[in-house]
Amino acid sequence: MSLRLTRRAGLLGSLAAPFVARTAFAQTETIRIGTLTPLTGAGGAYGPAMVKSIRAVVEKVNANGGVLGRQVEIISEDDETNPDAGVRAARKLIDVNKVVAILGTWASAVTTAVAPLCWENKVMLFTVSGGDGITRLPHQGYIIRTQPDSALQAERSGKFMLDQGAKRIAALSAQTPFAASTYATQSRVVAAGGGMSVGDIIYDATKTSFRTEVDQILKLNPDTLFLNSYQPDLAVLLRDLYRAGFEGKRFTLGYAANDKLLASVPQEVTEGLISYAPSPDLDSPAFKQVQAVIGANPDPYSCQTFDHASLAILAIAKAGTASGPAIHDAVRAVGNPAGQPVSDILEGLKLIAAGREVNYSGASGPCKFTAIGDISGCKFRFDKVEKGQNKLIELS
Amino acid sequence: MTSYLAAMAVFAGLYALMALGLNLIWGLAGMINLGLVGFYAIGAYTTALLSVKLGLPPLLTIVLAACLASLTGGIVAIVTARLKGDYLAIVTLGFSEVVRLVASNEIWLTGGTSGVSNVPGLPRGLLSAGEVNIAYAVLTWIAVVAAALALGQLSASPFGRVLRAIREDEMVAMVAGKRVLRFKVQAFMVGAFVLGGAGALYAHYVSYVAPDAFLPLITIYVVLALTAGGTGTMRGALLGSLIVVTLTEGTRFLGAALPDLSPVRIAALREGAIGVALILVLTFKPQGLLPETPARFTPEPT
Structure with missing residues (x-):
């Protein structure tokens, strides 16, 4: 019996260890952004490339000194193409990792299940799901969808x-x-x-x-x-x-x-x-960057998640603070038609730092959004x- | 962190409820029910549709949902009365897939694969997002403890003894004058009531139900929970569900410990870890971590 107790205690201890490590991590100065893509299950064919293109954007930004002087940290979770697992993964991203945005939800059922967590916790959700009902949820502007409905x-x-x-x-x-x-x-x-x-x-x-x-x-x-x-x-x-x-x-x-x-x-x-x-914007430098990371024919989702990452980071720069509400307020402002056209994230960051208006158009298209978060003019x-x-x- | 742990406690509680329901049907009565996610889905959809479309109060719809699941359980038990072992397992698995396919295709009722969203939950205005999670965790575990106590009583009662007798040898139970079919149907109905109740709680917690949430994977997780914890005992069901949620969710933190691996590899590793854990338990503790210790009749030496 005493042996069993020790074993159990050891098990508990080893389970607690990562939590402790995570809490310590959370006190550093990074800006945390979550990815929630299908890495296994029916969508497993798409998720890996989607994460890859997000990481490409972030590595580029980090190599150039980050945004607002802070490094961006990507935490990637697997939604298993299942709303149930998606909700648990999103809870981890929101409650434990304290992400400011979740990028790349793919299956409509996962997006619909995760969306309420996002708007309740004021975390921005960028999705590629095509289900018509998604942008009609009462999301208070916390959903941006790059996939035409x-x-x-x-x-x-x-x-x-x-x-x-x-x-x-x-x-x-x-x-x-x-x-x-x-x-x-x-x-x-x-x-x-x-x-x-x-x-x-x-x-x-x-x-x-x-x-x-x-x-x-x-x-x-x-x-x-x-x-x-x-x-x-x-x-x-x-x-x-x-x-x-x-x-x-x-x-x-x-x-x-x-x-x-x-x-x-x-x-x-x-x-x-x-x-x-x-269509992705085939001539845009952003699309060429996605090609460099994914291959000659990137699927539309990888192009879209590339833009998710770019939009989120530009919005953070534009707002001057890294938070869900900040991205929520600024995400349309980085696509200001009156601003300087930009499709490279570093160029965009530079212009924003100089106080200029920018008009981001990305790998997936012009990235203009309607009031309910749908893409327009695609x-x-x-x-x-x-x-x-x-x-x-x-x-x- | 607190609200994350609370959320995981809710999921562990839901699995525990399902494991308890399954324990009565499988652990005690010996009927292998691989269709439990079907009853869970019926519970979830019933409460979601009644509260969204008819505006009934959640407390009422949860009870109605559990009752409907229980009724379906009774019907399934009667239909499968002559099936045992693997054959029962296959038919019940088929049942849960039928439920899921009906939910995907009867769009007029269930919304198809879009599901039912905005299922009302605890009033969000009064509590903060974190407090809501804690409240749900407390409510879920109250339900778990209540179910464990009630089912524990049932298992210790003459009713439970008959179920165990049926599990060990149906013929003997029949010879002893027990109406086997009636006991089986009752066990199925009580078990399905708990499963349906778990589904109903899930619907109000997540506020969204869709067919994708009711894949056979959940059945496998719950069977794994019960096997790991120990079939036949209530505490085995509780321990097992905690282990499963710790495994499936705890492994998400592997990512931080192994920063050099790509997210895809970590996802694969997580699934692998769950499989390895099951193999280890079945190899070293085939009766589960907290096995049933039956009061055995020891004949006096003659």
């Missing part, structure tokens, strides 16, 4: 499919908060443009085969399929469509048709796949896969 995306993609000669469009969608609304909006746009939406199937993305879904949708005889998927399920879906002999056009989303997909699926299967994404890019490579066919 699904209504805008659906409208653009619907028009583009018509332009490409689509007459009978069907959709296969992973079960997401925006699956049904995307199809509804697309149908409206397509009908107005003389096309026809022949039906949609919502599938469970964790399935390992989609033969049933593919057979069902092909019965409707579509000439164009819209695949509202993520990368792992798209890989399976494309193979099943290929096996079924579907020869019509296939449209999907940029984050699904990424390099990882093209590397894992044979060329003849992906040939001709068209994808669209809110370009879209359309890519077509040729011989296993994405080729830009339109930017508008």
Whole structure:
């Protein structure tokens, strides 16, 4: 019995140690920013690169002396693509690490679950989630979303499919908060443009085969399929469509048709796949910086989190204090249309230090936000896969 | 820090409640229920929908939620009456997935994958954000202690003895004149009541329910908690849930200790650590850390 007690005491002691270390850490002068991305689970394919591009921004700022004379510390947590784990991770970031902002929440369910913690504790939340309901939460301005909401995306993609000669469009969608609304909006746009939406199937993305879904949708005889998927399920879906002999056009989303997909699926299967994404500003120096960190074709999320970090740091510089409310108040001011156009964080910091107005436009686009935190004025890019490579066919 | 620990105490308490509910169904009655997250989800959705859509007071909706989960538990027990062991495990696992898929697809009722947000909780105006967490931790653990005492009483009562008899040998219990099915259904209903209650508390604490929160992973965590703590005892369930939350959340602090590792590696390491802990417990303490010590009948030497 006495042995057991000692063991238990030892266990408790070793568990307490990191807490003690953390508290000591918290007294230094760093500005702490949290990242909450999926590193495991369904979103595990995206989170690592998102963190990488955030770290790139922060390392650059730190190497140049930090912001307001203080170093920026990034604390990265894994939301496990699960709202439950996301809430616990966010609690740690907010209560223990005392972060001023949380960057990069990806799954809409995680963002919705974490958002109340953020606005209650006055921590700024930057997200890439597309769910329409997110910016309609009573968030008091504590949410900034760099992903266009699904209504805008659906409208653009619907028009583009018509332009490409689509007459009978069907959709296969992973079960997401925006699956049904995307199809509804697309149908409206397509009908107005003389096309026809022949039906949609919502599938469970964790399935390992989609033969049933593919057979069902092909019965409707579509000439164009819209695949509202993520990368792992798209890989399976494309193979099943290929096996079924579907020869019509296939449209999907940029984050699904990424390099990882093209590397894992044979060329003849992906040939001709068209994808669209809110376009990063391809000529902007910020985008080139993301390319340098992530690779030639960074996915839209990495570009967006790059901007999350830049916006948060610029807002801190602009406000002159590092806190959630400070970022909340200043995040739109660093995109002042009357200011000096800037896309490099160091240049921006320099101008702000000199008391000038800046107009930040980043890797993901112009970074202008509406009153409820949605992105406005965003370009879209359309890519077509040729011989296993994405080729830009339109930017508008 | 205090409010973080309080928040973790809430989650540990929720796991403890689930482990207690599971303990009655599995630990005592021997029915392997891998569908517990389904009952948890039913509890969470019921209270969320009743309080958001109908505006009923949370105290009432929590009780209604637990009752509905209990009723579902009774139905599941009757439907699966002839199943045992692995087969029961598979069917109950299927049940929880059915609940989750219904929640994802019946958009008119559950909001689909967008879930139900703004579930009312404790009034935020009166208490600061930190105090709210502490209040929740206290409330959750009051529920845990109440459930542990009540279930402990039940387990020590003749009812508990019959359940253990059914677990050891159903035929013997039947021969002894016990109506096995009735006892099984009752055990399932009481267990599911606690599971549903845990789900309801969760919904009001997090203020948001969505299908993604009810993945089979939670079932695995709770089964792990009960296995590590010791099946069949209430204190085993409590200890086990504390261990699981310490493992899953404590490992988040690995990051500070290992600054050279990338966040992805740390995430993988966390999952690995949880797996290794389970293997160690099962290897060295297969009965759990606080195993059941049954009062054995020792025949006198003749």
